[in-house]
Amino acid sequence: DDCTIGGFNVPRGTILLVNAWAIHRDTKVWNDPTSFKPKRFTGGEVEGHKFMPFGMGRRACPGADLAQRVVGLALGSLIQCFEWERTTEKVVDLMEGIGLTAFKVESLEAMCKALDIIMNFLS
Numbered sequence: 001d002d003c004t005i006g007g008f009n010v011p012r013g014t015i016l017l018v019n020a021w022a023i024h025r026d027t028k029v030w031n032d033p034t035s036f037k038p039k040r041f042t043g044g045e046v047e048g049h050k051f052m053p054f055g056m057g058r059r060a061c062p063g064a065d066l067a068q069r070v071v072g073l074a075l076g077s078l079i080q081c082f083e084w085e086r087t088t089e090k091v092v093d094l095m096e097g098i099g100l101t102a103f104k105v106e107s108l109e110a111m112c113k114a115l116d117i118i119m120n121f122l123s
């Protein structure tokens with residue numbers, strides 16, 4: 001049906017796209033939005049509820065629980081099983097590119113070496 005959202009009249013049949021990118025960077029919504037502050041998401045702090053990488057509501061991503069477990073597991077395995085080094089002393093450029101998925105403007109180059117514990121496991 002026709003409705004009003006945030007003061008805007010939205011006619012029935014309109015396709016609405018939620019700009020999660022902008023919401024995630026909105027200073028009215030987040031304290032210091034572009035800073036890396038993992039504590040935002042720990043201890044049930046309020047800020048975590050405003051994070052919506054998997055969408056929200058009825059059509060939210062049904063794979064969110066699986067994805068969050070796999071991302072943590074993959075990242076943890078990479079950190080625990082390998083020693084990582086940068087290829088240069090240059091400060092890592094964290095600027096993101098433009099597109100549908102999040103990628104870096106400058107690709108991250110790194111060297112990794114399997115730790116003994118994982119070498120034993122693999123052999």
Ligand code: HEM
Pocket residue numbers: 053054055056058059060061062063064066067068071
């Ligand atoms: C880090 C990984 C992932 C991210 C960031 C992600 C993100 C999203 C987002 C933003 C949507 C759209 C939600 C909306 O329309 O409001 C979506 C939809 C969907 N995702 Fe994911 N997703 C991920 C992984 C997965 C996985 C692992 C599965 C399946 C095993 C999955 C299955 C789906 C499906 C079926 C939909 C469509 C839901 C619908 O339209 O009703 N996703 N996802």
